[in-house]
Amino acid sequence: MKWLKKCKDRLTGLSDAISRFPLTTLFLLAAVLVNAYSISTEKDDTKILLTFILGAFLSAVTQVVYERFFSKFSSRLALMGAAIILTGGYYLIVRPAPNLSTEMEIRTVVAMFALLWAFIWVPVIKNSNSFNKSFMITFKSFFISLFFSGIIFVGIDIILVAFNELIFQIGYTAYPHTANVIFILFAPLYFLSLIPHYLRAKDDTIDQAAHCPKFLEILLSYIMIPLLGVFTLILVVYIFKTIGGAFWDDNLLEPMLVSYAITVILLYILVSELENKFTDFFRKVFPKVLIPIVLFQIASSVISLTDTGITHTRYYVILFGLFAIISGVLLSFLPVCKNGVIAALLIIFSAISIIPPVDAFTISRNSQISTLENELLKYDMLENNQIKPNGTVSEKDREIITETVHYLDQMGYLKEINWIPKNFNIYNDFEDTFGFREYHATGEENQSFYLTVEPPMSLNIAGFDRFVQTDLYPFDHNGEKEISHFKKESKTYSLLKETKDKRSDLKVADQNGKELIRFNTQEIFDKFDDYQADKGTIKAEEAIFTKENDRAKITIAVQNVSIEKQTKQNNAVVFVFVQIK
Structure with missing residues (x-):
C-alpha cells in the first residue's frame, strides 16, 4: 500500500536525521525536557532553554560544515566538541544575569539568524548545486514540516479534548x-529529514527536492511579482512627491522600506531558477530599483540621528540598508548561480552587529549616553558629576531627554552612568531629577491607566470615630446615598455619597441632616490625571487627602484609582476616616 510505504519512508527519514544530526537531536531533546519542567512548575528557565536551542543551531551548522569539507570521523568529533564549547560559553555569559536582557535576546536571535543562513549556504560552497536550490529546499522543508506539525498538533489536541470531555x-x-x-x-527533526546530503545525494534527487511546485511558481511569478511591482510604483511616487520635506521626517516609512527590501531580495532568490517573462523582468529590473529606494531610506535614517543619536533598532535599519544596496549592486551584475554571496554578506553583517566594539549595542549605548550628556550640558544641568534640575528646557529638548532616558532605562544602561542617581526610578524620580515631567507628544497622553498604593500603607488612625471603605464610581446612582452611620455621645452621624452631574462628593451629616463637612472627590482624579500609565504604583503619602473645619475632619486614603480620560468614567477605592469634633 502506497500510504504505508510513505509512512515507512518518513519514519526512515526521521531516523536518518537523528543519526545524521545526533548532537542537534540531543540539544532539542534537552530543550524539550527543560521546557516541560517549566510548564509543569511554572518556573522561568528561558536562559537554559535558549542555550539548548542555540546549541541545536550550532550543531546543525557544524554537521553541514563537516559534510562539505571533511571526511574523517575525528573531524566530526572535533566540530561537535566546538559546538558544545560554544554553547557552554553562551550559558556562562547569560547565567549570572537575573533575567535575559533585551540586548542578550537580540544578540541571540541575530546569532541564530546568521547560523540559519550558514546552514543553507555552507553545503553548496564550491558545489555543482547552486545556493538557489539549497534555499528552495530549505524554504519548502520549513513549510512542509510546519504544516505537518500543525496538523499533528491539532489532531492530538482534538483527541485530548474528547478524552477530557468523555x-x-x-x-x-x-x-x-x-x-x-x-x-x-x-x-x-522532520525539517532536517527533508534536507539532503548534497555530496552523497544524486543530482536528480537534489533537483526533485529543489523543484518549485506549480502552485508556488504561479504564486511567486504571477501574483507576488505584479503586487510588488504596484507597491514599488506607489513607493516611487510617494518619494518624488515628498522628497522636499515630509519624506525625511516620516518614521513610519522606515520599517516599510526595510520590509520592501527584504521582500525583493528573498523573492529574487526564490525565482532565480524560474523561467518566464515575469521572473525575467523581475531579475533585470528590481535589483536596480532597490538601490535608489534604499539609498533614500538610509539618508532619511542618518538625518534623524542628528538630534536623537543611534539606537540599536536604527543601527540595524542602516546596516541592513547597506546590505541591501550591496546586494542590489551584486544581483544587478552577477549571474543567478552566484547568489550565495548574499548569504555570505548576511552572515558577515550579522557578525558585525553583535561583536564588539562596532556592534549595535556598544555603539547605541555610547551614542545615547553622549546625546543625553550633551542635552544636559546645553542647559548647565551637569555639575560636579550630578544632575541639576532645570524647568526651562525647551519642548523639543524635553522630548530628546525623555526618549533617551527611556531607551537607556529599557536597555539597562542607566546604572552604567555615574552621574545618574543611584536607585533612580524613571517613573517616580524623573521630574525630581530633571526638573520637568516626561515629555508626551500631543495626543499621546495616557488615555486610561490604573494606579495602586505601594505596600505597606501605614496610617495613624488615632482620634477618628469611624472608618469606612468605599468606592468612588460616580455613575452607580444619582442623588444622595448613605454609606455608613455611627453614634458618638448619643448622637447619630452619617457618611453620605452625593452624585450630581458626573461629580461625586463625600459628606458627613448629623442626625438632623445638617452637613458638617464635604469632600469633593474630583480632587483625587485631578491629582492623578497626568500620572503615567506604566508607573503602576503611588507612594502612601501621595494617596492621603484631608479636609477639616471646626465641626469635623475627614481623611481619604486612596487604595487604588482608575483613570479613563476619554469617557471620564473614573473610579477609585478609598478608605474614609471621620472625626466629629
Missing part, C-alpha cells in the same frame, strides 16, 4: 506539553 479530566498542561514535543522536537 472519559475523565486531564490537566490543562497536557496541551502545552503536546506543543512542546511537536514544535521543539518533532518539527525540527
Whole structure:
C-alpha cells in the first residue's frame, strides 16, 4: 500500500536525521525536557532553554560544515566538541544575569539568524548545486514540516479534548506539553529529514527536492511579482512627491522600506531558477530599483540621528540598508548561480552587529549616553558629576531627554552612568531629577491607566470615630446615598455619597441632616490625571487627602484609582476616616 510505504519512508527519514544530526537531536531533546519542567512548575528557565536551542543551531551548522569539507570521523568529533564549547560559553555569559536582557535576546536571535543562513549556504560552497536550490529546499522543508506539525498538533489536541470531555479530566498542561514535543522536537527533526546530503545525494534527487511546485511558481511569478511591482510604483511616487520635506521626517516609512527590501531580495532568490517573462523582468529590473529606494531610506535614517543619536533598532535599519544596496549592486551584475554571496554578506553583517566594539549595542549605548550628556550640558544641568534640575528646557529638548532616558532605562544602561542617581526610578524620580515631567507628544497622553498604593500603607488612625471603605464610581446612582452611620455621645452621624452631574462628593451629616463637612472627590482624579500609565504604583503619602473645619475632619486614603480620560468614567477605592469634633 502506497500510504504505508510513505509512512515507512518518513519514519526512515526521521531516523536518518537523528543519526545524521545526533548532537542537534540531543540539544532539542534537552530543550524539550527543560521546557516541560517549566510548564509543569511554572518556573522561568528561558536562559537554559535558549542555550539548548542555540546549541541545536550550532550543531546543525557544524554537521553541514563537516559534510562539505571533511571526511574523517575525528573531524566530526572535533566540530561537535566546538559546538558544545560554544554553547557552554553562551550559558556562562547569560547565567549570572537575573533575567535575559533585551540586548542578550537580540544578540541571540541575530546569532541564530546568521547560523540559519550558514546552514543553507555552507553545503553548496564550491558545489555543482547552486545556493538557489539549497534555499528552495530549505524554504519548502520549513513549510512542509510546519504544516505537518500543525496538523499533528491539532489532531492530538482534538483527541485530548474528547478524552477530557468523555472519559475523565486531564490537566490543562497536557496541551502545552503536546506543543512542546511537536514544535521543539518533532518539527525540527522532520525539517532536517527533508534536507539532503548534497555530496552523497544524486543530482536528480537534489533537483526533485529543489523543484518549485506549480502552485508556488504561479504564486511567486504571477501574483507576488505584479503586487510588488504596484507597491514599488506607489513607493516611487510617494518619494518624488515628498522628497522636499515630509519624506525625511516620516518614521513610519522606515520599517516599510526595510520590509520592501527584504521582500525583493528573498523573492529574487526564490525565482532565480524560474523561467518566464515575469521572473525575467523581475531579475533585470528590481535589483536596480532597490538601490535608489534604499539609498533614500538610509539618508532619511542618518538625518534623524542628528538630534536623537543611534539606537540599536536604527543601527540595524542602516546596516541592513547597506546590505541591501550591496546586494542590489551584486544581483544587478552577477549571474543567478552566484547568489550565495548574499548569504555570505548576511552572515558577515550579522557578525558585525553583535561583536564588539562596532556592534549595535556598544555603539547605541555610547551614542545615547553622549546625546543625553550633551542635552544636559546645553542647559548647565551637569555639575560636579550630578544632575541639576532645570524647568526651562525647551519642548523639543524635553522630548530628546525623555526618549533617551527611556531607551537607556529599557536597555539597562542607566546604572552604567555615574552621574545618574543611584536607585533612580524613571517613573517616580524623573521630574525630581530633571526638573520637568516626561515629555508626551500631543495626543499621546495616557488615555486610561490604573494606579495602586505601594505596600505597606501605614496610617495613624488615632482620634477618628469611624472608618469606612468605599468606592468612588460616580455613575452607580444619582442623588444622595448613605454609606455608613455611627453614634458618638448619643448622637447619630452619617457618611453620605452625593452624585450630581458626573461629580461625586463625600459628606458627613448629623442626625438632623445638617452637613458638617464635604469632600469633593474630583480632587483625587485631578491629582492623578497626568500620572503615567506604566508607573503602576503611588507612594502612601501621595494617596492621603484631608479636609477639616471646626465641626469635623475627614481623611481619604486612596487604595487604588482608575483613570479613563476619554469617557471620564473614573473610579477609585478609598478608605474614609471621620472625626466629629
